[in-house]
Amino acid sequence: MALLGHRGSGKSTLLGLIGGLDAPTSGKVYIDGVDITHLKERALTRIRNEKIGFVFQAYNLIPTLTALENVALPVQFARQRRFSPSQRAQEVLEMLGLSDRLDHRPAQLSGGQQQRVAIARALANNPPLLLADEPTGNLDTEASAVVMTALHDVRRNMNTTVVVVTHDMDVAAQVDRLILLVDGCVVEDIDPRSSAQLAAVKQLKEQLDKSKSAGAQA
Amino acid sequence: MFEQIAFYVGHSLNDLCVNGRRTFFALLCIAAGVAAIVSLQTLATMIDATLRGNLQANNRGDIQLQVVTAGPPEPGSRLYARMQRAVNDGFLNQEVANFFGQDLFTEYRVSARGLAEIRRWLDTQYPGEVQITYRQALGNMLSLVLGAGNGATVTAPATGNQATHLTPILIDAQVYPFYSAVTSLDGVPLAALFKSPSDIVLSENLADTLDVKVGDVVHVTGASVDFTLRGVVPVEAEVKTIGLDALNAIFGFYYLDSRAVQYFNNLETQANVLYLQLKDPARVEEIDRAILRQFPYFDSTTTEDLEQVYAELASNLNQLVTVMGLLSLLIGSIGIVNTMQVIVRRRTLEVAVLKTIGLQARQVTVLFLVEAFIMGVVGSLAGIVLGWGTVFVLKSAAEVFVAQQLAFQVAPGPALNGLVVGTLVTTVFGFLPTLSAGQVRPAIVLRPSDAIVPKAGCLGTLAALVLMMGALILIVRGLVDSWQTAIAIIVGAFVAAGVFYVLLTILIWLVGRFFPSFGVVDLTVALRQMRVGRRRNATTLLALVVGVFSLSVITLFTDTITNMLDYALNEGFGGNAVVTTINPMMIPRLEETLGAMEGVRSYQVTRSYGVRLVSLERAGTGETLTANDVRGLMREGIAQGGLMYGEAADRPRLVDQMMRSALGNLGGIDLENLPRTNVVAGRGLTRDDAGAPALVVTESDAVRWIGINVGDRLTFEFTGGGSIFGSSTGGEQEGSGAGVTITFEVVGIAEGGGMVNMGAAPYKRP
Numbered sequence: 016m017a018l019l020g021h022r023g024s025g026k027s028t029l030l031g032l033i034g035g036l037d038a039p040t041s042g043k044v045y046i047d048g049v050d051i052t053h054l055k056e057r058a059l060t061r062i063r064n065e066k067i068g069f070v071f072q073a074y075n076l077i078p079t080l081t082a083l084e085n086v087a088l089p090v091q092f093a094r095q096r097r098f099s100p101s102q103r104a105q106e107v108l109e110m111l112g113l114s115d116r117l118d119h120r121p122a123q124l125s126g127g128q129q130q131r132v133a134i135a136r137a138l139a140n141n142p143p144l145l146l147a148d149e150p151t152g153n154l155d156t157e158a159s160a161v162v163m164t165a166l167h168d169v170r171r172n173m174n175t176t177v178v179v180v181t182h183d184m185d186v187a188a189q190v191d192r193l194i195l196l197v198d199g200c201v202v203e204d205i206d207p208r209s210s211a212q213l214a215a216v217k218q219l220k221e222q223l224d225k226s227k228s229a230g231a232q233a
Numbered sequence: 234m235f236e237q238i239a240f241y242v243g244h245s246l247n248d249l250c251v252n253g254r255r256t257f258f259a260l261l262c263i264a265a266g267v268a269a270i271v272s273l274q275t276l277a278t279m280i281d282a283t284l285r286g287n288l289q290a291n292n293r294g295d296i297q298l299q300v301v302t303a304g305p306p307e308p309g310s311r312l313y314a315r316m317q318r319a320v321n322d323g324f325l326n327q328e329v330a331n332f333f334g335q336d337l338f339t340e341y342r343v344s345a346r347g348l349a350e351i352r353r354w355l356d357t358q359y360p361g362e363v364q365i366t367y368r369q370a371l372g373n374m375l376s377l378v379l380g381a382g383n384g385a386t387v388t389a390p391a392t393g394n395q396a397t398h399l400t401p402i403l404i405d406a407q408v409y410p411f412y413s414a415v416t417s418l419d420g421v422p423l424a425a426l427f428k429s430p431s432d433i434v435l436s437e438n439l440a441d442t443l444d445v446k447v448g449d450v451v452h453v454t455g456a457s458v459d460f461t462l463r464g465v466v467p468v469e470a471e472v473k474t475i476g477l478d479a480l481n482a483i484f485g486f487y488y489l490d491s492r493a494v495q496y497f498n499n500l501e502t503q504a505n506v507l508y509l510q511l512k513d514p515a516r517v518e519e520i521d522r523a524i525l526r527q528f529p530y531f532d533s534t535t536t537e538d539l540e541q542v543y544a545e546l547a548s549n550l551n552q553l554v555t556v557m558g559l560l561s562l563l564i565g566s567i568g569i570v571n572t573m574q575v576i577v578r579r580r581t582l583e584v585a586v587l588k589t590i591g592l593q594a595r596q597v598t599v600l601f602l603v604e605a606f607i608m609g610v611v612g613s614l615a616g617i618v619l620g621w622g623t624v625f626v627l628k629s630a631a632e633v634f635v636a637q638q639l640a641f642q643v644a645p646g647p648a649l650n651g652l653v654v655g656t657l658v659t660t661v662f663g664f665l666p667t668l669s670a671g672q673v674r675p676a677i678v679l680r681p682s683d684a685i686v687p688k689a690g691c692l693g694t695l696a697a698l699v700l701m702m703g704a705l706i707l708i709v710r711g712l713v714d715s716w717q718t719a720i721a722i723i724v725g726a727f728v729a730a731g732v733f734y735v736l737l738t739i740l741i742w743l744v745g746r747f748f749p750s751f752g753v754v755d756l757t758v759a760l761r762q763m764r765v766g767r768r769r770n771a772t773t774l775l776a777l778v779v780g781v782f783s784l785s786v787i788t789l790f791t792d793t794i795t796n797m798l799d800y801a802l803n804e805g806f807g808g809n810a811v812v813t814t815i816n817p818m819m820i821p822r823l824e825e826t827l828g829a830m831e832g833v834r835s836y837q838v839t840r841s842y843g844v845r846l847v848s849l850e851r852a853g854t855g856e857t858l859t860a861n862d863v864r865g866l867m868r869e870g871i872a873q874g875g876l877m878y879g880e881a882a883d884r885p886r887l888v889d890q891m892m893r894s895a896l897g898n899l900g901g902i903d904l905e906n907l908p909r910t911n912v913v914a915g916r917g918l919t920r921d922d923a924g925a926p927a928l929v930v931t932e933s934d935a936v937r938w939i940g941i942n943v944g945d946r947l948t949f950e951f952t953g954g955g956s957i958f959g960s961s962t963g964g965e966q967e968g969s970g971a972g973v974t975i976t977f978e979v980v981g982i983a984e985g986g987g988m989v990n991m992g993a994a995p996y997k998r999p
């Protein structure tokens with residue numbers, strides 16, 4: 016699923032609410048059937064650790080740790096550990112094609128590789144939900160394609176729900192469900208896989224491009 | 234669990250390595266504080282161990298006995314009578330040194346018969362318990378300083394070099410000293426060096442002066458044979474007492490076997506100092522008391538006396554260490570708080586990420602605490618090494634201070650102390666910033682911003698402050714004697730820091746709000762940012778203020794101690810060491826030696842002249858008093874002086890003594906190098922006084938009784954041949970000859986207690 020919208024439309028805020036990073040002023044958030052709206056920070060941390068994986072635009076890897084150590088971290092701090100940290104980290108990294116980069120620090124990896132390490136870290140505890148905030152925002156086209164492929168693989172192979180925040184229509188076109196946000200409100204909920212709705216997506220893209228160029232001229 | 238700890242440690246180490254420069258400064262901050270503690274405590278331990286470990290060696294025995302040397306006792310007293318009887322019985326030898334017809338001083342020594350009597354008494358009272366040996370000088374003090382008596386000069390025929398003003402030491406080399414054998418530079422003990430009575434052992438400085446080597450022959454004045462040099466010993470062998478033994482250090486000394494007495498005319502075996510070695514050192518005080526009861530004319534020094542002196546010294550050192558340690562701690566602590574704040578602030582995003590992936594707030598806090606702990610351990614270890622290095626630098630200064638060679642020792646106590654205090658302080662002071670790290674909101678990971686400053690919250694901050702105070706009180710309690718003091722110091726320091734923080738916050742706000750920006754945009758923005766971040770800026774400024782303040786206090790403290798010592802020494806003696814000579818002809822040689830001596834920064838020569846008061850002309854009334862009138866005033870003063878003087882008020886001898894003491898000597902002061910003087914009235918002497926009959930008198934009972942004031946004119950007759958010191962300088966300086974009468978104007982009255990404060994200007998040519 017992708018959350019699409021202009022800057023300031025509320026994409027990241029929604030992501031933060033879903034991920035238990037922020038608390039809503041009204042309404043409720045359920046994760047895996049559990050209302051997390053009023054949970055204490057301690058419980059939220061546990062939910063984040065066990066049920067949610069986060070991927071950020073700037074990767075946010077711990078610079079002093081290797082790829083393997085970064086990925087092993089959530090497993091080490093899991094309250095109920097289901098995996099061996101190193102073994103699990105190695106397994107996920109291999110799955111994402113990084114078996115030859117296990118002992119590299121973030122600074123020794125390319126942007127695409129860093130983002131894949133970040134995805135691996137998010138998947139370390141095998142969460143049912145993966146939240147990705149502009150995962151391709153800092154990447155070139157080729158690296159973006161690799162990352163999106165990885166996310167598709169994750170969804171397919173691990174049965175994980177992936178929510179991607181983006182304003183990139185190319186990314187948005189690859190998802191199963193697209194939600195358009197404007198000023199904090201959901202204005203469209205589209206399945207881009209149907210031909211009719213794909214046309215709607217194209218139209219949306221044109222509208223977005225127009226408004227972008229108008230903004231640039233202004 | 235183990236994996237988590239491994240992560241904490243590994244991550245902290247990685248972070249410290251990656252942030253090399255910042256880590257380095259933080260470590261330096263901790264290391265400096267720990268180094269100060271370790272070096273000072275190690276030094277104090279070394280001094281304490283050296284002094285207390287060498288009590289018997291420093292005392293040359295368990296008990297040291299000398300005949301009362303501070304002048305003869307008051308005639309008529311029981312001690313005086315007893316000493317005269319000891320002299321009449323041949324127990325003591327009495328020698329009165331005459332100089333130009335005046336009794337200069339009286340020296341008492343234990344005669345051969347006295348020695349035998351003491352030995353007999355000890356064998357009777359304490360059979361097999363006490364061993365005794367002695368040390369004998371060759372001539373008396375006068376002949377020694379004149380360089381003319383037995384043993385006062387040593388000549389090396391091979392080189393033609395001559396040395397004077399030496400200290401000859403006659404000993405029984407087979408037993409002297411009882412403790413800590415004196416060895417030659419090549420490690421041979423005295424007992425092995427002396428094979429015959431005509432052997433001699435020189436101090437290193439004397440051997441250098443004579444330019445002789447082992448096997449050479451030297452001649453000692455007054456001896457009928459030449460002596461063969463068997464060894465050279467370090468000067469420290471006979472420089473054992475703090476501030477004393479200056480002549481040994483400057484001119485040197487030599488050892489002769491006690492049997493060498495036979496080679497000198499008119500010399501018999503006699504002892505200046507007796508050394509006693511006890512089989513059971515625990516009985517030292519008991520035996521000492523018994524000896525003094527039996528032979529009351531002895532002054533004794535026991536190992537316990539020395540221990541008391543050393544304990545006082547060690548206590549003073551510990552106080553110094555305490556103050557320095559506390560100040561170092563303060564600097565280090567504030568520095569650590571600031572460093573940790575910067576670390577946490579810079580890693581806010583990282584903390585948010587860690588919380589996003591599942592780290593609890595307390596786990597984040599522990600993570601940073603581990604980092605602070607590691608920094609504390611590493612910084613403390615570096616500080617220990619640095620401290621030991623510093624000890625090497627401070628060691629030589631301390632050796633001068635205690636007049637002992639200090640053995641370097643890697644004392645585990647101070648190192649452990651430094652490690653514990655350094656680590657504890659770093660961890661405790663790192664706690665508050667790390668607490669704020671735990672409070673970072675994970676949501677900022679989505680919108681990273683430098684402006685977001687993590688805060689610990691009121692309760693957390695309060696808890697952290699209480700914890701810090703508690704830990705610091707525990708640390709300070711280890712340094713000071715009472716809980717109350719420790720609590721007062723820490724609470725006071727925190728309150729002061731809090732007040733400063735508030736004041737600085739207000740000051741920053743005021744500057745940020747009202748300081749004119751003159752329309753410069755950059756300045757306007759800077760001022761606004763300063764105002765917005767006033768709390769953070771106040772903390773930084775507080776760290777800076779405390780750091781600078783502490784450094785200033787340390788500098789001021791060190792400088793004050795130096796100045797106090799300098800001042801006390803100048804007040805009392807005119808310098809760090811006093812070399813007294815009766816023979817003015819020694820002065821050029823002394824000046825030559827001191828000028829070439831390494832470590833002598835400056836010196837001044839103070840000359841003393843014997844005078845007799847002729848008259849006193851009062852400035853206020855114009856009244857002129859004769860010497861007899863002044864004597865009358867003295868008598869009245871003594872009579873009114875209460876118990877201290879009352880009984881002796883009518884004794885002319887006491888009046889005369891006090892007259893001589895107060896107005897019988899003038900010191901000629903080197904106007905180019907004036908000592909510091911505390912003047913209570915008028916002024917001190919200045920360079921402009923050269924050639925003028927200006928006089929500064931020292932405050933004393935006699936001066937008060939006589940009523941000498943600034944502006945009064947005192948007329949003195951220089952006693953010349955009848956004086957102690959005066960005549961030999963006659964002709965060299967204006968007005969110093971016998972019979973000359975000079976009227977001086979009193980220009981100032983100085984604080985009492987120092988011989989050099991009383992000075993007459995014209996007695997030193999500019």
